[in-house]
Amino acid sequence: MQKPFKVKNISVSIFIPYPIVYEYISEPKNFPEWASGLCKSIEQGTGQEWVLETPQGKLKAVFTPKNEYGILDHTVLFDNGQKVENPMRVIRNGEGCEILFTLFQTPDMSLEKFEEDANWVQKDLNELKTLVEKKFG
Template sequence: MLQARTLTVEIARPAEDIYNFLVDPANLASWTLVKNGRPHPAAGPNSWAYDGPRGTVIVHFTPANPYYVLDYRMQVGPQMIHAAHVRVIRNGAGAALTHTSVQQPLVSDDMFASEEEWMLSDLLVLKTLMERR
């Protein structure tokens, strides 16, 4: 079985605001390392291409839904490098954002641990960005 890790960040913003921001793939570049997002219909519906630190990254997103589910898969070339299950959960006047990553078969344990450190950093940037809006 592959490793899975869940990160949780509390954000002092209504869940609806957070979800509406995150469900738009154009906003990903404002809080992560990827840049220059653009739709990539050749990769399938709800797929976007971004310029990443190691070249073009294709991200496949779940479509907008009423459950605040934001799952995605990332690939570089033909290799799936990251898969995650994201939920925005109402928590009083704010929200809890959970991000569960599942290690992919060709990703080493060290690489997976490093990705999770980067993800936590990205989620803290997202928290700051959302709370300042």
């Protein structure tokens, strides 16, 4: 039995209504506009897979289909067969919403890399907040 990974829940408050934010973020084609840690560009691949140009090179990802629960999970697929799950949610909060991303420290990830990734996720979520509030505010 594998022991649980160390996690960080990283979030940002966005002062735009939940339906608008969810609609924008649930479209994978919008990720390059704010998620520099995930991809520089993205295009539809075969089936449910998307092809990403990432800081680590070309990778594939599968995104959760649009749903009524605000779930935005995505799984990054590496060429070596490794899969990295990325839980993400949009949660209603008054007239705005919260974006919550759960980052896992995998067994092969150093504490320094984990902290670096957490900082990058926070930077990306802050970029998302700025972009969405400017675009839809």
